Amino acid sequence: MAEIRTLHDAVADLIHDGDTLAMEGFTHLIPYAAAHEVIRQSITDLTLVRMTPDVIYDQLIGAGLVRKLVFSWGGNPGVGSLHRFRDAVENGWPRPLELDEHSHAGMANRYVAGASRLPFAVLRGYRGSDLATRTDTVSTVLCPFTGEELAAVAALNPDVTVIHAQQADPDGNVQMWGLTGVQKEAVLAADRVLVTVEEIVDSLVPRPGGVVLPGWVIDAVAVVPGGAHPSYASGYSVRDNDFYQAWDPVSRDRETFGKWLEETVS
């Protein structure tokens, strides 16, 4: 059953040096506040997993906490490059970054296999792409009925998954709505789960498009209003597109980024 905890304590107890950590949210409900707490606590040597490692992972990578990235699209959506990500890949700064690179369909199915506690998933994908030649988590299987060859991807089972949701109740049951991406799969694939929420309500009222995660699949809930900023929480905030635009010059330069980190996160 989920405990309601402070963000500091939940992060300290659930996320450790060397962990494989997934922070999911497909543009919507991205758990920025939890990522900043990871930076404040200097939890390092992380393997980060995320379909779209946008600005949130640019910050963690720039802070030097990341050893490896498992992903399928690494950009600042609608703006351009992730400069801290590029600097790490291209120049090894502040440290080299190992990549396990996939397509979206592959990553989504890796989470599905993880949530289903299967060792792999099958899809029509990766054909003719050089992606499959650079990873050991893509292979092939033959259909035992038709003989057709299909792609296989290895399951993803993070040590910890962190998501942001709109509401929890006092028992730690959580509801999110709007674009819910791959969060249910990322939660159910993980060994440990932290959910930050906009607020605790007396009881969850089912919403159109609502996804409810029972408290007994969650380890800790932390109340962090605005915890998805500059991403958004439908019904609570709107996406701060200006922040994403402004991130480009901040992140382009190592020193400017360092100053931002010091002033904003620490």
Add this chain to the structure above:
Amino acid sequence: MAEIRTLHDAVADLIHDGDTLAMEGFTHLIPYAAAHEVIRQSITDLTLVRMTPDVIYDQLIGAGLVRKLVFSWGGNPGVGSLHRFRDAVENGWPRPLELDEHSHAGMANRYVAGASRLPFAVLRGYRGSDLATRTDTVSTVLCPFTGEELAAVAALNPDVTVIHAQQADPDGNVQMWGLTGVQKEAVLAADRVLVTVEEIVDSLVPRPGGVVLPGWVIDAVAVVPGGAHPSYASGYSVRDNDFYQAWDPVSRDRETFGKWLEETVS
């Protein structure tokens, strides 16, 4: 784009002798009215697919229209046996019934593979069960990453799927809510789709737990208020448990069943 049609015309155009036909609905939203129209039109030599071929398929089997049944649990829920199903299996009356028999997990995954247009799906299932020895739609695959052996089930792609839903809009977009079972998968796995609905509304208002199927994956929508009786449509009717109880004596005897068929359906 879905056309709004009469039940008679939609069934006549979409369902043909010899088809593989799935009528889904997990206790809730079972498309009884469409099944009765199939009986009235004497569409025969059907391969019927359904996880829980309860009273609806007992009626089609007893009417002599069914060549083969693909299923995972054939009973009258909470009451007992399906006597027309048993009579067909045990005595070949009114005609022999071929079986392709699975577990629920296997059937659900067969639909998932069908909707995903994959030839098979993988699960932890069927181990140590005699089920796998009596069907050619269960096999095994080896995980290319771990070497573990897992069950594989062949995709189900019905010629036609029929479901019942609460509402459609004038463009044939459909919304159902409550227990939605395996209906989305059964629809997306099929070549042709008929949806009966309680009513047409001006526009669909998203509901908690609502599943929307866009009109462009549906061939025809027919308005049939109460079309799920004795099953139910959440928000419109309740399950007629008395009917299910009363079905036991009706179906136990060939003649009584024949009389019921003549008086009620024809």
Add this chain to the structure above:
Amino acid sequence: MSAYTGDELMEVNAARALAGAKTCFVGIGLPSTAANLARATLNPGLVLIYESGTIGSKPTRLPLSIGDGELAETADAVVPVPEMFNYWLQGGRIDFGFLGAAQVDRFANINTTLVDRGPDRPAGRLPGAGGAPEIAANCRQVLMVLRHSPRNFVAKLDFVTTLGHGAGPQDRKRLGMRGAGPVAVITDLGILRPDPDTAELTLTDLHPGVSVEQIRQATGWKLRTAPEPRTTAPPTEAELTALRTLKSAGKQGR
């Protein structure tokens, strides 16, 4: 103390087996009665999960089917059936699976598919597997509840629908099954549990007033008995009241 029936003994003891359980995947019929009684008595926090897709149902009366409206309306979450089987059951999220059976053998293997009725008659057709094979494979532990008779407790199953312990303690491991399998079979006469060394079902508990001999007579194989079989506590007034309330509400609901 009220009088009680054998069925009530079975139902009360089946409910008691869920003391301390967090989550239970509930089959319809006797397992549903037991799980709802557990919620009404010793385990109000028990999360009931039905294969129709409901997680955390809190019905006030016994559902007739696994798809009764009240199961969905009172649930914490309703999920599609494929998700239920893949993420929740196969995902290893569920403590107890609670199953009925038509036939069970000495290793708690289950038949719900067909029964042999002799050389001159066709096999009798039963409903089939439903969710049972994967419930038994993937829940952490499995409970079973059925009436005790030589017709149900057989030396050899006519069909193995669902693997319990196979032919002994190694079989589940050999087949890569992750749950512990059946841990108790609760009947109207007593409780059988697998021997820790052989996995063979052994009589460990008798209901009040039932003799070992009576249970042996009702079992189709030579039933072994624990060195000192216990006697189950008689149903309490509270248990009986809760059970009867659930059942009569169920009947009125129809």
Add this chain to the structure above:
Amino acid sequence: MSAYTGDELMEVNAARALAGAKTCFVGIGLPSTAANLARATLNPGLVLIYESGTIGSKPTRLPLSIGDGELAETADAVVPVPEMFNYWLQGGRIDFGFLGAAQVDRFANINTTLVDRGPDRPAGRLPGAGGAPEIAANCRQVLMVLRHSPRNFVAKLDFVTTLGHGAGPQDRKRLGMRGAGPVAVITDLGILRPDPDTAELTLTDLHPGVSVEQIRQATGWKLRTAPEPRTTAPPTEAELTALRTLKSAGKQGR
């Protein structure tokens, strides 16, 4: 008639390529501009599908990201991301996939992963694949839109992220891909289409005022030209107004 830019020529012609399309899987950036312009002009019934899970989005302004709130709020249905990729895209439900690219080669293969910047510099890192490999594999047809330059239209890709036509017309079939692959590459100078016999991209349309020579100069391989290349119709007043309205609404929305 207003003056118009090369980008506007590209965007207007990209939108026109969606005439008659029923459903379009939309990448962010230029493809999203084109698809929204198509909805605002010649194809108001076009169903826009974004990989964030929205089916039938009807945004009134250009979204900055594929996850903008308006895409979900105006959608006919919002589905989980795995469902989008498995049931809808892989399920073969979608007519057109609309992709951008950093590099494209003569067989319309796509690189969005990395660019070689010479022996003394590390490869330049791009965002990566996103949904493109499976969009190109599983949509019935693929459209591409990108600016025309020798840097983008290259003789050899530095990395094959997404297969277009491989090395010729047999490759998609050999790999068991079900969609037809790229059918048009729309640029700010004209339109290239695969030759029906060789699958090689061939210049079939020039935008008004653009010469064949100019396009050849902007292409990194020896570009073949159709026997009688057409000239695209200039943007209409209605197209330009709709395009500029969409864009300025998008900017205001930030």
